[in-house]
Amino acid sequence: MQNKTIRIGTRDSELALWQAHTVQDKLNNLGYSTTLVPVKSTGDIVLDKPLYELGIIGIFTKTLDIAMINNDIDIAVHSMKDVPTALPKGIVEAAVLERANVQDILIHKGLDFLQTQGIIATGSLRRQAQWLHKYPEHSVVDLRGNVNTRMQKLQNNDWNGAIFAAAGLERINLKPKDYLDLDWMVPAPAQGAMLVVAKEEDTYCLEALSNLDHIDSNTCVRIEREFLRELEGGCTAPIGALAKIKEDQVHFTGVLFSLDGKDKIEISKTIGLKDIKNFGKSCAQEVLSKGGKELMKKIKADLK
Known part of the structure; x- marks a missing residue:
């Protein structure tokens, strides 16, 4: 068996690094040699525009796609809900890890506003639309940045709350005791799942990653x-x-x-x-x- 060091590409946010370390640990436990290669994405750098205005499908994954095509990394780890449904030519889905909590949750400063008027922050059109469907008298403001940045912005502004994916906060121990489970909100496709991609011709990495694939999670996110x-x-x-x-x-x-x-x-x-x-x-x-x-x-x- 060829014995190369697998270079794992990741965004450099705390959550992305947590995800990459998780994949690294699993591969190391199987006897593979690995190294992490953190890369900054445009989605992390440009924080003053809503995602849809940037006009790039897969803004958080594109930088890593380019790094892989340029042979700077061998595999990349993503929050699967950020990944476009069409991958670049030559890059394939290699493993879907066992899915975590799929729910959205509301981090709030008290819930009295639910009966009156309130301001909720989210950068997601899906969350915005579902919140306004249930609370048409509320207003929604745009919220961008990694999980830590968004938490800080919530504290610094007079918003009543902000919507997060439960899985992201749980992974880096940022989920507060006081939150509201939005079990009525339908999550994003593949929310709570981590995807590892590799090059189609890289049989060594594809074989290594096949050990990490969770079949039931893969089936659900595929649908x-x-x-x-x-x-x-x-x-x-x-x-x-x-x-x-x-x-x-x-x-x-x-x-x-x-x-x-x-x-x-x-x-x-x-x-x-x-x-x-x-x-x-x-x-x-x-x-x-x-x-x-x-x-x-x-x-x-x-x-x-």
């Missing part, structure tokens, strides 16, 4: 991302999707909202695990036929 891809969501539409496996059944919920949260198209379906081929795609086609096509056109026009 969710298929739903997203068929809706042409990328990172710029309020789309939520969640698949769960119970015994030999897959339970799926998918939603598409208008930007202001007023319009909502939802689908919930259950299917046998052996019948999941094109399941995410067919769920998306149903959403598109129920008015989703017109809604996606409107979203794209509004974001221009």
